[in-house]
Amino acid sequence: MAKMYYNQDINEEILKDKKIAIIGYGSQGHAHARNLKDSGFDVVVGVRPGGSFDQAKEDGMEVMTVKEAAEAADLIMILLPDERQKQVYEEEIAPALTEGKSLVFAHGFNVHFGQITPPENVDVFLVAPKGPGHLVRRTYEAGAGVPALFAIYQDKSGEAKDVALAYAKGIGSARGGVLETTFEEETVTDLFGEQAVLCGGTTALVKAGFETLVEAGYQPELAYFETLHELKLIVDLMYEGGLSGMRYSISDTAEWGDYVAGERIVTDATKEAMKGLLTDIQEGKFAKGWINENETGRPTFNKMKEVDKTHQIEEVGQKLRAMMPFVNQK
Ligand code: NDP
Numbered sequence: 001m002a003k004m005y006y007n008q009d010i011n012e013e014i015l016k017d018k019k020i021a022i023i024g025y026g027s028q029g030h031a032h033a034r035n036l037k038d039s040g041f042d043v044v045v046g047v048r049p050g051g052s053f054d055q056a057k058e059d060g061m062e063v064m065t066v067k068e069a070a071e072a073a074d075l076i077m078i079l080l081p082d083e084r085q086k087q088v089y090e091e092e093i094a095p096a097l098t099e100g101k102s103l104v105f106a107h108g109f110n111v112h113f114g115q116i117t118p119p120e121n122v123d124v125f126l127v128a129p130k131g132p133g134h135l136v137r138r139t140y141e142a143g144a145g146v147p148a149l150f151a152i153y154q155d156k157s158g159e160a161k162d163v164a165l166a167y168a169k170g171i172g173s174a175r176g177g178v179l180e181t182t183f184e185e186e187t188v189t190d191l192f193g194e195q196a197v198l199c200g201g202t203t204a205l206v207k208a209g210f211e212t213l214v215e216a217g218y219q220p221e222l223a224y225f226e227t228l229h230e231l232k233l234i235v236d237l238m239y240e241g242g243l244s245g246m247r248y249s250i251s252d253t254a255e256w257g258d259y260v261a262g263e264r265i266v267t268d269a270t271k272e273a274m275k276g277l278l279t280d281i282q283e284g285k286f287a288k289g290w291i292n293e294n295e296t297g298r299p300t301f302n303k304m305k306e307v308d309k310t311h312q313i314e315e316v317g318q319k320l321r322a323m324m325p326f327v328n329q330k
Pocket residue numbers: 023024025026027028029047048049050051052053066078079080081082084088106107128129130131132133134
């Protein structure tokens with residue numbers, strides 16, 4: 001089994017006398033900044049003027065421009081959207097990246113695919129929580145944590161691993177478990193996971209199930225509950241007890257259906273398609289396509305976003321969730 005690190009294995013003192021700049025105050029940014037601050041670290045947020053700048057101020061953070069924060073800090077964590085990182089890095093961060101600083105990421109995309117090439121005289125590593133940023137904050141506040149990966153790309157100081165672990169502890173991830181990886185492994189598996197299972201696979205499965213029921217004449221509200229709403233309840237059981245734990249709670253009829261129907265839906269062809277995704281990611285084809293999509297103004301991204309926004313499942317869901325304030329608290 002891989003070596004796991006937990007709170008008691010990590011001494012966070014090594015990071016206590018360093019200044020940490022969190023660049024970006026979005027999903028991951030706000031969570032890292034607030035968790036680290038609440039854990040007693042010296043944090044400054046670097047972000048451009050606008051919505052998140054104001055939000056960071058409102059949350060009581062010390063806020064500066066990206067350039068100022070990068071200059072002020074010993075450790076610079078880049079939590080900007082992946083496709084914006086190259087430009088902001090080159091213009092505002094690289095000039096401030098003097099010898100001995102640490103350059104940190106939450107995803108290996110830009111370094112692994114050659115978009116950002118850090119200088120040789122700094123530490124470079126990643127700390128990647130395995131969960132959405134808003135849950136990184138929410139679980140921390142609840143006394144828990146989202147597990148994370150860390151990977152060392154460059155260890156100039158000889159302390160990169162200790163600092164990475166201290167950082168992971170500071171955001172609460174060592175309450176859940178921290179695991180060492182490489183930039184290649186983190187990047188490939190993260191992209192594969194979100195495409196094949198977590199996001200791409202799941203949304204397509206939900207839509208197909210919903211459409212099948214509605215096209216057969218069943219009520220859309222019922223189809224929504226059946227294929228989207230209840231998915232969370234089932235996944236919660238899997239999160240708590242794995243596949244067996246979930247199957248303990250469902251009826252034997254559901255469990256029998258699970259065994260015999262699952263392989264008719266996710267077939268050998270589906271697995272072949274997954275292997276195709278993995279190859280595209282490994283060979284850089286996916287990264288090239290995504291970089292190109294951004295350089296050309298995101299025509300396909302925007303079109304697909306619009307199509308799904310107006311999907312019937314979204315319209316029905318919005319009405320139903322409005323009646324369940326306990327579901328959508330933000
Ligand atoms: P977000 O899209 O939530 O980041 C948005 C933030 O970046 C905002 O504060 C935004 O400011 C700022 N920003 C955007 N463009 C610029 C710019 N040109 N100059 C300055 N600030 C800018 O990012 P995520 O949190 O989703 O992702 C951050 C990193 O974390 C990525 O590497 C991602 O792969 C990784 N990651 C993300 C996860 C997630 O849960 N989302 C999970 C694990 C890793 P403004 O408000 O002004 O636009």
